[in-house]
Amino acid sequence: MTNNQKIVGKIRSINGSVIKVEGFSYQSVGDMVNVSEELHIIGEIIKIIDNIAVIQCYEETLGLKLNAIVTNLQYPLSMELGPGLLNAIYDGIQRPLDYIAKITGDFISRGIRVNALDRKKEWKFIPTVKNGEVVRAGDIIGYVQEYSLHHEIMIPQGICGTITGISEGNFNIVEKICGIKNKIYDQKMLSKWPIRLPRPYHKRLMPDRPLITGTRVFDLLFPVARGGVVAVPGGFGTGKTVVQHSLAKFADADVIVYIGCGERGNEMADLLNSFPKLVDPKNNQPLMERTIMIANTSNMPVSAREASIFSGITMAEYFRDMGKNVLLLADSTSRWAEALRELSGRLEEMPTEGGYPAYLATRLANFYERAGLIEIVGNPRRVGSITIIGAVSPGGGDFSEPVTTNTKRFVKAFWALDPNLAYARHYPSVNWTNSYSLYDNLAEFWEDNIHKGWEEYRKAINYILSREGELSSIAKLIGPENLPPDQQLIIYTADLIKEGFLIQNGFNDNDRYSSPEKTMKLISLFLKFYNESLSLIKQNVPFFRFKELEVINSIRRARLDVSNDNLDELDLLDLMLSRDLLQIHRQYAELL
């Protein structure tokens, strides 16, 4: 608050969540307001027309009275940043939902003001700088241990000077942990940042390391880099949410920000139910401890839904600035765009295609451009990243609608989910023809650190799958048995790859997470089968012999039967396959 003078106005108009207020002596766009002395609804000034403030309310306006008093709080909608963020669940404007439940019970009522972070909890602060050291904005001066994460404490923007009175100790987040001389400033652990403003950074780097997702089709065929941007479009029932959940569970990131933006309440309940029980494959800690959830379900206020993705990205940037790798999952950006459309309609703005406002693309860019691999401002030198994976729910599954097409402009990978695959219960229902990833520079990292064959295998699978696409239409006409044997082999192998590699069962303990090693070993089995069978077929071995191989059934089931800790079994299958193929070779060598 800049001064103590109360700035008040009166409601002149109420239309859904948009109200108009007259009488503010001072106002600026972005100011938060308190609407009505009786209901205490939170709002934000989004326009000022002839001294009348146009305000979007973050809560239901039913029962609000004409001429009710509105107070301008004179600060923008900001996130509270500091220890205590992890394992929290917030609504779209960072109100802790579990705390709200304590106040209002099982249903959410209006007018609740609560701090996002616990002011009472004490954290053990361990300094990493000494008294007398000169620090600048962005410098790390110490950390607290938040679960298994070093939560770094940084000097806020606009501050520099000499550290005084720093020492190890237990503090709550609003206590002074040290002073900064030259400026009279008390450094605390809590800081705030307005959600509409990106946090500054030193420079942007080219993303060159993969974000391992544990989902085979992504890791091998359509990879995403740390700091990359992906859209996952799909009509209803194609499994977008299951994909998002699986990424939240298994992706290789330090912090996950999960935004349930205008989606189902029961899905959030599912996450909240399962996350505390699941452990992070990296360190065996509960997954919830690296996660921040934002739940603004479809029946919660739309303006808060509009704010939710910016709230999420602001928290993500805060952790990025510590040098962490953050994965932000937004499910679904279409619901966010619809909130934008609804508010725009209430503001009586001129609509464009599909009723969306003309600034849809700009706002999408504002959001997606906050991802990236970033060199951070401040000492020590560090690099952090935000990867955004946003679900898109195109109306009628039509990818030509405005949200999908505009999103495509800002993303480098596109995981198109296909209702036909979903109908056939092929999950994740990623269509291998329509999806793409432009992160092909990841080959170097894969081949140096994980597996030499990455690029080669990708090419081989793509060849088999695309050939199968051409051949299957012919097979439908003349029957697969009437194709030449090498083409029958393509169709057969493609089916094996689909059933035994691309499909991944999220409910099977062995299958739901596939380590990069398992992924590569599995696919090498299928490719080996293809390559060696092909060379035998060229020597006139009849095709049916390969279909009869017993080991094929075990290979097909290997994704379900072999756990990530037991990859020797895949080596064994590899040996059995070699043996069986050799046997065929021997039998026919005599005949041919």
Next chain:
Amino acid sequence: MSLIYKNLTTVKDPLLYLKPIEHHDIKNGSMVHIKTREGIRTGQVLSVNSEIVVIQVIEGTFGIGVGTAETEITFLEKTFEIGVSREMIGRRFNGMGLPIDGGDPILPEEMRKIDGEPINPTRRAYPKDVIQTGISLFDGLNTLIRGQKLPIFTGQGLPHNRLIAQIVNNAKVRTNEPFMTIFCGIGILAESALYFKQKFEERGKTRLISFINLASDPTIERLIVPKIALTTAEFLAFKHDMHVLIVLSDMTSYAEALREVSNIKGEIPARKGFPGYMYSDLASIYERAGRIRGRKGSITQIPVVTMPNDDISHPIPDLTGYITEGQVVLSRDYHQRGIFPPIYPLASLSRLMKDAIGKGSTREDHGDVASQLYAAYNKFLQIKELESIIGSDSITLIDKKYLEFGALFEDYFANQGETERTFEDTLNIAWNILSLLGAGELIRIKKEYIKKYFVKRR
């Protein structure tokens, strides 16, 4: 403050426009009484500013006089409320919640706002208990879970009314907990209302509440009746620990009423003339299904959505599908071939089924069997297509088995008519027909279940 307004200037059915008196603090969403020559009508404030108040009249504006002192408008201080009570069980009401069965008015146990409040996501309990509908295609492949919203997508001329009546009559929880059904008719034909009444009475259905808004009733009432029904459901489920199944038929009428009102209000339309906020509006209905931690009751919804011209990508089924946890789709092809209920398995899906079925609730093999049925039926359809091109002589022996399986699946498993089956009946029938394929084809089923349930033939 009971100011009486007599300055009505504009009537655009079903909306009234008038200028507020200075310093009268009209409440957004408050109830309004409109006194006309014939009696009192009810309205609600839709939007308000210092120049104009927009009021939506529930019974319609026909006959409301402008420029006469006879029309008197009073703003009440409250928003829309309804009295709820356990006495309502067994009764029939109209779209405004007034009894239409000739019985006495209800003595309310409490008054509730019909708009409800969102359930705090952290307080939701994840649905994981089943409801048995007695229909194999539901119970076996698309199990209905307490707290779920599972719509039926249908088309004009399909027998959805017969299916709904069957579900309402047969649905049960297999525990001793209290269970009841609410039937909410939204813009249904008078004849359909009669049909339902007869069907329910035939079976002596007592644990049922009906709310009926007929196609000839006022449009605005269609926007209110589901909220009244859900408010009643919340009262029974979360105050009196009942498992409530609520059927909303037909949500297409609801959405069309929404479009009609939006259009009159002069709002900017999104897809097919429907308002941009239709997703949020539908969600405010559908999301009232659920369970709450620490409370025993549940609300399960079966909304019926008629797909205009059988188009599943039409905004109404499309937005519904994005909010609900799955969908059950009726097939015109099945119906024409005499299969009842004509539920098309491949397009149907129950998202919450996976965690709820299995040992202790239905049967251990349920998940695997459902998955295998899907896979096999899908394969059957491919083979059938192939057969129609290359002829039955050129397909392999195993493919012929699939053709036999598919025919039995449709005639026997799907086409059950109005018989009632338990979960065990459904699974046993599934095993009977799956076993035709031979154990080797059942790759989605655990070996121990094959050993236990496989039906050997001579």
